[in-house]
Amino acid sequence: MTEIAGNEIVPQRVPHHWWKIVGTWLVLVAISEPLIVLVLGPHLPPGRMSAEAGAQTDANVVLTALLVPIMLLVWVVFVYSFVVWRSRDAAVVDGPPIKGHAGTQLLWIVITGAIVIALAAWGSYTLVASSHGAGGGQGPNPADQPKGASHALAIQVIGQQWEWTFRYPSYGGFESRDLAIPDHTLVAFHVTSLDVTHSFWAYGLGVKADAVAGVDNVAYVNARKTGFFQIRCAELCGLWHGHMAKKGRVLSFAGFQAWAKAAKTKNAAIQKYLSPYNPWYFPAPLRRAG
């Protein structure tokens, strides 16, 4: 760049804007990426209580690690522009015309396109191959069944305004207000509803499945460690929707057997009145007497 001073052409120092921006950005990325992966990553939700939750946590770490450099690039350009190129005069004049740069545009499209395609491929692999539905409801005929699905422990999740109850068909079909599952055991949640649409969200397990009347929505989970997990309804379902919350438990297999026995005894009085176990139930009665 040159500047004409009188009749003399004086070379002007060219600031290396591009390298300053990229250099600043690289330094920030070099600092932030290890922090994201090593410090923030282990605390990202939903945790690692189950294989499915772990896959979701991995996805959150990867997405955050990819998102932050892009966000930092935008921020660095913004701040640099604000500091270096701001108008220092009171006069308002038009800036220089903006001209496209084919090479930069192509590079941007290629990089962002590659990121999106890579994430789609990785997400699809996780959803279908490695995580078998990623803890989501797959409907009555799951397209992606994990190994040993035919021997999974079936637990029916029944949504109703405004409570969750749970049936254990392998243990005589008893029903309970409490949810407990054994660790290191493949569990098949069969989620349904008796009235409006709810959504069973076992947050710590990474399970989320719509509860729809007349539908048996199957979601698989394999808990890795014992402890408590939060249960919520994730579908606005009426007055007390926000109260459809409770804690579930992952127990050792022996602990689960003992719990099931106690829960069966606790709820024995109503057993003879329960409907025979079915994948779903008609929302009856529909009438009101009187």
Add this chain to the structure above:
Amino acid sequence: MTTRVRLALVAAGIVAGGALIAYYIASFLVVTPRSVAASGTGKQAQLTLQTVAAFGHPPHVDWVTYLAREPNGKWVHSTVLHVPAYATVKVTVYQFDTATGLRNPFWGQPRGTVGGTINVNGKATNVLNPDDASHTFAIPDLGVSVPLKGIADNAKNQCGVAPCALSMAHTTTTFVFKSGKPGKYRWQCFVPCAFQFPLGFGGPMQSLGWMDGYLMVG
């Protein structure tokens, strides 16, 4: 019509719409039924309730509802109940409605009561035939759930206007529970008893002061 007038009409419409929305939200958030305190002294409290098939008064003449009795004996159309913390609460429910039946039979077993039983018309029991249930009194966060037996469909002298006198056809359910730590606990009915509403769970089943309420502990 000039542009200025048109703009004024549009602005007036927006203001009116905003005011209606604000009124609706404020009505939902602010308006709650009056609180009814339990009778009794110290850590012994008594609550007396009744359920009626049709309230019989405006604004919803035909809505099913609960009522609560104040310590002075006056029946109040409220479902906000106040009991002491860590108290033994004896509840008496006079039930004047016929049976609808439980959608989930599971709620036919009383839970969270002292001894795991309830007393229906003077007889202790640990289960009610779900088809005989007219309503439930359930405080899920305290683990309390009690089914209430309905009167016969052909019972004589049925009550149609609240409050109902005990000379009219009714069942009486009594039970005892521990109130526990201070807090605000929602309670509800699990029977789909809202006549003419989708799945029996609209109207009074979605409204404080009718078939839902709060138990204020402390």
